[in-house]
Amino acid sequence: MGQKLSCRKQHEKNGLFSAVANGELEMVEAILQKDPTVLEHLTAHSLLSPLHLAASNGRIEMLSMLLEHNIKVDILNHHKQTPLMLAVMHGKTGCVEKLIQAGANILMFDSLRRRTCLHYAAYYGHVGCLKAILSAAHSTPVADSWGFERFVNIRDRNGATPLHLAARQRQTECLRSLLDSGALVCASTGGYGYPGSTPLHMAARGGSVECVRMLLARGADRLQLDSSGRIPFSVALKNKRKACAALLNPSSAPLLVWPSPLKFISELNQEAKALLEKALLEANMEREKTLLRKADMPPSPLHSGSKDDDIASDSEVFKSDSDMELCSICFEQGCTIEVRPCGHQMCAHCTIALCCHKKPDPATACAAGPLCPFCRGTILQLILAKIKTSSDTEEVESSPTKPRRSRKSNFSEGSSSFKGLSAMGSFGRNAGCNSGKVGTEK
Secondary structure: OHHHHHHHHHHHHHHHHHHHHHOOHHHHHHHHHHOHHHHHOOOOOOOOOHHHHHHHOOOHHHHHHHHHOOOOOOOOOOOOOOHHHHHHHOOOHHHHHHHHHOOOOOOOOOOOOOOOHHHHHHHHOOHHHHHHHHHHHOOOHHHHHOOHHHHHOOOOOOOOOHHHHHHHOOOHHHHHHHHHOOOOOOOOOOOOOOOOOOHHHHHHHHOOHHHHHHHHHOOOOOOOOOOOOOOHHHHHHHOOOHHHHHHHOOOOOOOOOOOOOOHHHHOOOHHHHHHHHHHHHHHHHHHHHHHHHHOOOOOOOOOOOHHHHHHHHHHHHOOOHHHOOEOOOOOOOEOOEEEEOOOOEEOHHHHHHHHHHOOOOOOOOOOOOOEOOOOOOEOOEEEEOOOOOHHHHHHHHHOOOOOOOOHHHHHHHHHHHHOOOOHHHHHHHHOOOOOOOOOOOO
């Protein structure tokens, strides 16, 4: 008799778990009306609750119904993983958002490698889940107790941050989102002052040129040693990542680094930031062509990710060079960036070259930015330049108080203003150019 009763309960449990996984709401509701305590049941081996199953299978309606029954949102399985962690692992962004709204703790650690849901989002490359977690971290108790940047750089049992995992697994979109959120590009897995692997070591091991490119553009150190005394270049060679090794070779010219310490760069609006990021990418891609050519490797595609496509689409507001004034520095591209407060304009490539030329002094609290190449005034802000029509050009030419923008009239102004400025000349030497033109090689 007791054995029959036990078999019946086991059958009911299995029926509940199957119904939850398949999203059969009516069946689950019928089971709950008969016996509400079944929500406390767990699977035999993995100790998965109905909430775990609903989250991992992406059953949002089932998840909502279970949460209405006051089920514990942070219930643990045998690896101390929460339903939120399983939803992240399987890329169920809707379930992730629902669990966070229900109060799921994003700072829970599992018992496998002491990883959080942010680690799992970076490892598996689910950028939607990662962004949902980062958004929640701004307003949850985590922001008050830990601080947002500390959470972004949280370490697992092996000392790896989410940025390490994204770089190792070649998850470029997650890598970009973490970098934009303040992830430390030179974070080490070593603790208590001991050396360890950086995200650049991980990217070199994984072999993603895109990840290596992004980390270098954010200031990753090519000479930093890991626990075995190897630089990222050596790691790339050991794992036969030839293209990565070409970029990481310490004897090759470094890529341009995004000038994030500059105040007016950190205050850019999204449109201006997109244009400058695209200019930085194109300048570095020109340098990469030379490095990869020497290594007998094919050049990397310019638009290798969706983010680059977004940047390109953002810049389509500028229809063609004929619609805007020609840059008075390179005389190749239209003026897309305006300097405030002086109002002088130049192209995005020359702007990024100017900002990347002067490296900030780490000993000073505030990074001293470059000056406007035309009037030598302090740059307080960079914004998108307005496209001027022919009527606007005629108005400017008739007004003696406004700077002239035509190619002919600006040649003397641009050249004289840059005569005492070594920014463009230095940039040209670094890029292997004799003309001083941004991001081009002969």
